[in-house]
Amino acid sequence: xxxxxxxxxxxxxxxxxxxxxxxxxxxxxxxxxxxxxxxxxxxxxxxxxxxxxxxxxxxxxxxxxxxxxxxxxxxxxxxxxxxxxxxxxxxxxxxxxxxxxxxxxxxxxxxxxxxxxxxxxxxxxxxxxxxxxxxxxxxxxxxxxxxxxxxxxxxxxxxxxxxxxxxxxxxxxxxxxxxxxxxxxxxxxxxxxxxxxxxxxxxxxxxxxxxxxxxxxxxxxxxxxxxxxxxxxxxxxxxxxxxxxxxxxxxxxxxxxxxxxxxxxxxxxxxxxxxxxxxxxxxxxxxxxxxxxxxxxxxxxxxxxxxxxxxxxxxxxxxxxxxxxxxxxxxxxxxxxxxxxx
Numbered sequence: 001x002x003x004x005x006x007x008x009x010x011x012x013x014x015x016x017x018x019x020x021x022x023x024x025x026x027x028x029x030x031x032x033x034x035x036x037x038x039x040x041x042x043x044x045x046x047x048x049x050x051x052x053x054x055x056x057x058x059x060x061x062x063x064x065x066x067x068x069x070x071x072x073x074x075x076x077x078x079x080x081x082x083x084x085x086x087x088x089x090x091x092x093x094x095x096x097x098x099x100x101x102x103x104x105x106x107x108x109x110x111x112x113x114x115x116x117x118x119x120x121x122x123x124x125x126x127x128x129x130x131x132x133x134x135x136x137x138x139x140x141x142x143x144x145x146x147x148x149x150x151x152x153x154x155x156x157x158x159x160x161x162x163x164x165x166x167x168x169x170x171x172x173x174x175x176x177x178x179x180x181x182x183x184x185x186x187x188x189x190x191x192x193x194x195x196x197x198x199x200x201x202x203x204x205x206x207x208x209x210x211x212x213x214x215x216x217x218x219x220x221x222x223x224x225x226x227x228x229x230x231x232x233x234x235x236x237x238x239x240x241x242x243x244x245x246x247x248x249x250x251x252x253x254x255x256x257x258x259x260x261x262x263x264x265x266x267x268x269x270x271x272x273x274x275x276x277x278x279x280x281x282x283x284x285x286x287x288x289x290x291x292x293x294x295x296x297x298x299x300x301x302x303x304x305x306x307x308x309x310x311x312x313x314x315x316x317x318x319x320x321x322x323x324x325x326x327x328x329x330x331x332x333x334x335x336x337x338x339x340x341x342x
Contacts (some may be wrong), residue, residue: 104256117259
């Protein structure tokens with residue numbers, strides 16, 4: 001995971017340049033249902049959101065003339081708001097859509113304070129996004145993938161008065177309420193234990209040397225793409241989707257990359273999820289998710305017994321890009337069911 005995030009060519013170093021090139025060719029020759037898809041080209045009305053610590057966050061609004069219902073999308077670690085590409089196309093007629101980039105990601109700014117990359121800060125940022133992109137009287141549905149789902153859960157914990165009143169529903173896609181330090185990434189037990197010991201140290205070292213790493217990480221883009229395909233996607237993912245995911249990772253600044261992952265794996269329970277029970281909640285898991293395995297979604301469902309749980313077959317962590325129609329249908333159903341209660 002660290003190799004993919006840093007883009008340092010670890011796969012090439014381990015198996016040889018020729019082996020890496022062969023693997024890249026095999027990936028490129030895989031059937032590609034999304035070849036020619038205009039990833040990253042959908043744009044809305046830009047809004048500069050000011051976070052509580054002065055960091056500028058990039059947000060975009062589709063249908064900014066709508067005030068009947070707002071759906072705010074929160075992306076995952078090392079991604080951007082553009083990771084919701086397919087859902088943005090499928091759901092654009094259902095309300096006011098808000099997409100934003102987390103601090104240190106995509107078009108958003110970086111924090112002056114290097115300690116400001118925590119899941120608690122993400123909850124503060126989400127509140128700023130809601131307040132500055134959604135009219136006061138407009139009800140909200142929050143949708144989050146991976147770290148974006150954690151952002152929603154932390155936001156609900158910190159602002160219980162808004163859940164059920166302002167925030168009517170939540171969609172949590174391939175996320176976790178805790179225990180990320182125990183994820184094995186599919187490794188054998190012995191290697192998984194070593195990984196758990198070494199990963200935090202490696203990430204901290206990367207953070208200390210972030211200036212140097214920023215200058216050289218582009219040298220290992222192919223290796224990073226291969227690891228991205230292996231860890232973040234299912235067995236038959238679109239090569240175009242994998243490449244775009246790696247493109248978004250390459251835009252993520254090192255301090256955000258290291259700070260957020262340390263915050264997530266360093267917190268045993270990220271959220272008790274109790275407050276979410278006041279809102280309509282949809283949980284979407286993916287069968288082949290190695291980063292937030294299905295068991296993590298089951299844990300959230302146990303904490304929120306009234307929530308609806310859906311498992312997407314043969315998809316990995318990037319389910320919304322691998323099985324976009326199915327994920328969009330589930331989210332569209334959540335939106336329509338919520339609208340009927342307004």
